[in-house]
Amino acid sequence: MPNTMNGAQAMVRSLEAHGVEHIFGLCGDTTLPFYDAMMRLDHSITHVLTRDERSATYMADAYSRVTGRVGVCEGPSGGGATYILPGLIEANESSYAVLGITTDVSVASYGRYPLTEVDQEALMRPLTKWNTVIRRADHIPRMVRQAFRSMTTGRPGAAHLGLPYDIQYDAVSPDDIWADGNLARYPAYRVGPDADSIEHAAEAILSARSPLIVCGGGVVISGAMDELDRLATRLDIPVATSISGQGSLAETHANCVGVVGSNGGTDETWEAMAGADLIVFMGCRAGSTTTSRWEAPRPGTRIVHFDSDPMAIGAVYPTEVGVVGDLRLSLAALNAELDRRGQGQESFGGAKAVADIRRRKFESFDALAQSSQAPIRPERVIATLQRLLPDDATIVSDPGTSCPYFSAYYTLPRAGRHFITNRAHGALGYSLSAALGAWYGRPGSKVVGLMGDGSFGFTCGELETVARVGAPITYVVFSNSSFGWIKASQRDDCGGRYYNVDFNRTDQAAVAAAFGVKSWRVENPDDLERVMREAIAHDGPTLVDVICQPLEEAKAPVRRWMG
Numbered sequence: 001m002p003n004t005m006n007g008a009q010a011m012v013r014s015l016e017a018h019g020v021e022h023i024f025g026l027c028g029d030t031t032l033p034f035y036d037a038m039m040r041l042d043h044s045i046t047h048v049l050t051r052d053e054r055s056a057t058y059m060a061d062a063y064s065r066v067t068g069r070v071g072v073c074e075g076p077s078g079g080g081a082t083y084i085l086p087g088l089i090e091a092n093e094s095s096y097a098v099l100g101i102t103t104d105v106s107v108a109s110y111g112r113y114p115l116t117e118v119d120q121e122a123l124m125r126p127l128t129k130w131n132t133v134i135r136r137a138d139h140i141p142r143m144v145r146q147a148f149r150s151m152t153t154g155r156p157g158a159a160h161l162g163l164p165y166d167i168q169y170d171a172v173s174p175d176d177i178w179a180d181g182n183l184a185r186y187p188a189y190r191v192g193p194d195a196d197s198i199e200h201a202a203e204a205i206l207s208a209r210s211p212l213i214v215c216g217g218g219v220v221i222s223g224a225m226d227e228l229d230r231l232a233t234r235l236d237i238p239v240a241t242s243i244s245g246q247g248s249l250a251e252t253h254a255n256c257v258g259v260v261g262s263n264g265g266t267d268e269t270w271e272a273m274a275g276a277d278l279i280v281f282m283g284c285r286a287g288s289t290t291t292s293r294w295e296a297p298r299p300g301t302r303i304v305h306f307d308s309d310p311m312a313i314g315a316v317y318p319t320e321v322g323v324v325g326d327l328r329l330s331l332a333a334l335n336a337e338l339d340r341r342g343q344g345q346e347s348f349g350g351a352k353a354v355a356d357i358r359r360r361k362f363e364s365f366d367a368l369a370q371s372s373q374a375p376i377r378p379e380r381v382i383a384t385l386q387r388l389l390p391d392d393a394t395i396v397s398d399p400g401t402s403c404p405y406f407s408a409y410y411t412l413p414r415a416g417r418h419f420i421t422n423r424a425h426g427a428l429g430y431s432l433s434a435a436l437g438a439w440y441g442r443p444g445s446k447v448v449g450l451m452g453d454g455s456f457g458f459t460c461g462e463l464e465t466v467a468r469v470g471a472p473i474t475y476v477v478f479s480n481s482s483f484g485w486i487k488a489s490q491r492d493d494c495g496g497r498y499y500n501v502d503f504n505r506t507d508q509a510a511v512a513a514a515f516g517v518k519s520w521r522v523e524n525p526d527d528l529e530r531v532m533r534e535a536i537a538h539d540g541p542t543l544v545d546v547i548c549q550p551l552e553e554a555k556a557p558v559r560r561w562m563g
Contacts (some may be wrong), residue, residue, distance in 0.1 A: 002257070003173075003174070004171045004172065004174070005032075005139035005171070006033065006037070006137070006168060007140050007163070007167045007169065007170050007171075007172055007330075008034045008037035008038040008163075008169070009139065009172070009416050010140045010169035010174075010176075011037070011101070011140055011144070011163060012032070012041055012045065012048065013043070013174070013177045014140060014144035014145075014179070015045065015144065016044060016045055017177055017178060018070070018144065018145075018148050018179045018183060018545040019069065019179075019181070019368055021043055021045060021069075022045065022047075022048060022072065022440050022441075023046070023047045023048070023072045023073070024047075024050055024055075024056040024057075024059040024063070024071075024072070024073045024395065025037075025049070025053070025073055025101075026049065026051070026056055026075050026080065026148050027076070028050070028080050028106060028114075029076060029077075029079075030077045030103035030104060030164075030165045031075075032118070032165075033075070033165070033168035034103060034163065036220070037168075041243035046072060046182055046435075048422060049465070049526070050433070051461045051462050051465055052428065052459060053079075053080050053464065054083050054084070054086050054427075054459070055432075055433035055459055056075060056084070056087070057073045057084050057087020057090075057091070057098065057100060058087050058422075058433040058437065059071070059073065059432050059433050059437030060073040060087065060091075060099075060100075060437060061087055061096055061098050061422075061434060061437065062396060062434035062436075062437035063437035063438065063440055063535035064091065064096045064097055064436050065417050065420050065441075066394060066417055066420070066441040066445075067095055067441040068185050068186060068223070069184060069188070069441075070099055070148060070152065070184075071097065071099070071437065072098070072557065073087065073098065073099070073100050073101070074100070074101040074103070075102050075103075076103050076116070076167075077105055077116040077117070077120075078117075078118060079122050081104075081118055082118070082123070084100050085124075085127060086427050088100045088127050088128055088160060089117075089127040089157045090425050090430075091157070091158040092127060092128055092158035092244075092421065092429065094217060094424045095157060095218065095221055096156055096158075096221070097152050097157065097158070097159075097186050097301060098158045098159075099148075099151060099158070099161065100121055100124075100158065100159070100160045101161050101163055102162055102163070103164070103165060103168070104120055104133060104162045104163060104164040105117050105164065106164055106166035107135050107164045107166055108166055109157070112522050116500070118331070119366045120160070120162040121133045121134050123355045124162075127160075128157065128158045128159055129150050129155075129158060130147055130150035130151070130157075130159040132146075132162065133161075133162030133163075134161060134162060134163055135167065135168035136167060136170075137172050138171075138347075139168040140163075140172060140239065141178070143161060144179075144501040145159055145179060145180065145517065146181075146556070147436045148183040151170050151186065151209040152183045152184075152187065152188040153183075153187070153189050153535065154187075156186045160531075169320060172221065176525075179369060180469075186221075186313075187222055187308070188542070190325075191329075192326065192330070192333065193323045193325030193326075193330045194323075194324070194331065195333070197322065197323045197324070197419070197547025198330070198337050198390040199337060200321045201209065201306070201321045201323050201334060202303050202338060204278065204321050205235070205237075205280060205304065207322070208278035209277050210275060210348065211229075211237055211240075211276060211280060211373060212237070212240060212257075212272050212273065212279050213236050213237060213238070213240070213279075214239075214281050214284050214286075215228070215240070215241045215242070215249075215278065216242045216245045216281070216282065217242070217284075218245075218284065218307060218308060219245060219282055219307050220245070220326035220415075221283070221327075222283065222326055222328045224248075224283075224327040224330075224331050225247070225248060225249065225327035225416060226415075227331035227335060228248055228249060228282070228330050229249060229253065230331075230335050231331060231334060231335055232253070232255040232350065233336065234335075235338075235347070236255065236348050236349060236351055237254055237348045237350045238257050238350035239257060239350075240258065240260040240269060240272055240346070241255055241256075242259065242261060242284055242289065242290040242423075242469065243258055243259055243261075243263060243264050243421060244421075244423045246259065246282060246539035247414075247415055247416050247418055247419060248282070251411045251412040251413070252411055253350055254351040254354060254355070255335065255350045255354055257269050257272045257354055257357060258357075259408060260272065260273045261273075261291065262288070262289050262558065263289050263403070263404050263557075263558055263559075264379065264404045264406075264407030264408045265548075265556055266408055267559075269408075270296070270339075270537060272353065272354075272357060273423060274295075276297070276301065277302060278301065278302040278324050279297050279301055280305075281303065281305070281306065282306045282327065282331075283306065283308070285306055285307075286305075286316040289423070291316075292559050297317060299432050299501045302320050302323075303317045303318065304318045304320060305317075305319045305321070305323070306325075306330050306331075308324070308326055309324075310322075310324045310375035325369060350537050361408075364555075365408075365409050366386075366387055368380070369382065369383035370383075372525045373390075373526065373550050374523060374525060374547070375480070375503075375523070375547050375549045375550070376522065376525050376528060376548050376549065377386045377525075378501045378548055378554060378556070379405065380528060381476065381546055382406055383409075383411065383527055384408075384529050384532050385476070385532070386411065387529070388529070388533055388536055389463040389536065390446055391413045391414055392414065392418070392446070393445060393447070393448060394417075394418055394419075394420070394439075394446070394476065395410070395419050395447075395448045395449075395450065396419075396421070396430075396434045396438055396440050396447065396449045396450065397419070397421045397451070398428055398430050398452065398455040399421055399423065399426040399428070400424075400428060400454060400455055400549050401452040401485065402450035402451060402478050404556050405556065405557065407421075407455065407557075408557035412533055420434060421536075427476060428451075428454060428455040428458050429455050430455070430457040431451045431455065432449055432451060432455070432456065432466075434449070435448070435466075435473050435475070436462070436465065436471055436473065437555065438470075446472075447471070447472075447474075448473070448474045448475070448476065449474070449476070450475075450476050450478070451475070452477070452478045452479070452481045452483075453477055453478070453479040453480065453505075453545075454503070455512075456508055457503075457506070457507075460508075460512075463512055463515035463516075463541070463543075464515050466515075466517065466541045467516035467517055467540075467541055470540055470541070470542055471541055472542075473541050474538075474544070475517075475541075476532075476543075477508045477545045477546060478498055479505070479506075479508060479545055479546060480547075480549070480550045481504065481505040481506075481550055482501050482502045482552075484551030484552065485500045485551060486501050487502070487550070487551060488551045488552040488554075488556065488558075488561055490552075492561055498553075507522040508521075508543065508545040509545040512539070512543040512545075516541075517542065518535070518538055518540060519542065519545065520542075520543075520544050522534065522545065523547045528546065532544060
């Protein structure tokens with residue numbers, strides 16, 4: 001290694017030292033030295049050129065979700081910095097480790113009205129867990145270490161580093177390029193729970209008549225699925241999830257109720273939530289969606305809350321027992337406490353109750369899933385994917401039309417992060433880009449991206465990136481030529497007064513073909529399975545544009561539309 005290197009080279013080497021293997025980003029004037037360093041250095045990082053900084057961040061987000069490693073994205077100053085914001089706030093609020101690097105105008109030009117100047121540190125402060133603009137080149141290695149420490153310890157989150165143009169040319173000593181290997185994955189430096197809180201949690205659960213565990217994303221982030229399985233099985237206790245919590249148990253598990261709440265939950269699964277006398281929130285913040293705007297738990301329901309973030313405990317409901325600690329360690333400690341007590345054969349009748357809920361839920365679904373009516377019913381699309389996709393598929397959905405149908409009715413056959421959606425802020429345009437990040441993180445898995453045609457219009461230019469790298473992703477567009485979620489809401493909330501929610505029908509298959517993606521347009525329900533099978537089997541990127549029933553006419557599993 002040379003005696004000196006410049007700041008841009010130090011950034012590349014610092015990322016490499018932290019185990020970074022992929023960077024998603026878009027070039028700009030202020031990025032010139034950073035790109036030159038990536039080109040000239042011999043390193044192990046793959047840079048993926050995107051067509052939009054938002055897309056770069058969404059790719060890094062999904063990459064992080066499937067790998068448990070820090071996702072890294074980068075963009076230039078000015079507009080690049082502002083475009084990178086949506087993905088950083090989504091990752092931060094969803095507790096995934098994503099590092100956004102935005103190059104900046106020169107420190108020497110601050111305050112002199114240079115083109116693209118913006119106070120990046122102030123811009124990013126409320127949206128990230130940790131953030132700084134580096135003003136000296138010799139601070140680069142230390143600031144990278146600090147960013148990784150922040151992102152991967154405690155509750156994971158996003159970080160931002162601003163990298164001014166001039167310091168990218170200044171000298172840095174290579175002796176300061178080192179990293180703590182424990183920070184390459186997260187959660188890093190797990191903290192276990194207080195023993196007394198575990199004892200009290202065990203006592204509370206065992207004293208309940210009809211307990212329910214409700215899992216958020218924290219269980220999968222922590223990798224606590226096996227310990228949860230052991231707890232649910234030994235006590236025969238039902239386990240429900242938020243959308244972000246899907247994968248906490250395999251949804252084929254005898255104790256898995258499925259999704260509850262206002263989005264992706266059904267009347268049948270809601271019975272488990274409404275009927276519980278004690279709810280154990282497990283890595284779940286008990287926000288508006290999971291609780292159907294706090295309709296349940298009802299006042300008087302006992303609450304036990306496990307979370308790695310003490311700020312989540314008691315934030316929404318009076319809490320009888322709070323357990324603060326890493327979820328995997330906390331669940332292991334709870335199982336050990338039950339072992340110590342010699343308890344483990346008690347039965348809360350979870351499997352029997354779950355079987356009844358599933359039977360009734362799918363009776364109504366199956367009738368619609370077999371419908372030969374046109375436009376094609378969304379239920380039929382979900383049922384077709386269920387038949388055709390392999391068990392280890394990774395499905396990414398935008399939060400619009402496809403998400404509630406998938407969350408309610410697709411039965412994930414494996415525990416772990418096999419379904420991804422951006423539930424924290426729900427920006428459209430997520431899945432098309434995020435699916436590529438998921439593929440880079442898990443190239444052996446069949447990746448499928450689901451979206452409405454409104455979402456497609458946000459980021460369809462990223463199909464060029466997908467085609468350029470040859471990723472064998474299958475995209476499914478639920479086309480109804482409207483912003484369907486808002487239109488359905490106008491039906492219920494505004495007496496069916498529809499205003500500015502419809503747009504011209506676009507041939508998404510033709511758009512995809514122009515980018516080099518093999519594509520189909522499906523209007524006849526009888527053609528759906530044949531086309532889907534061909535698309536999934538193809539060894540390159542594919543897109544199926546499905547002309548679907550409008551959401552305002554459908555029976556979507558959204559509680560406020562089902563009353």
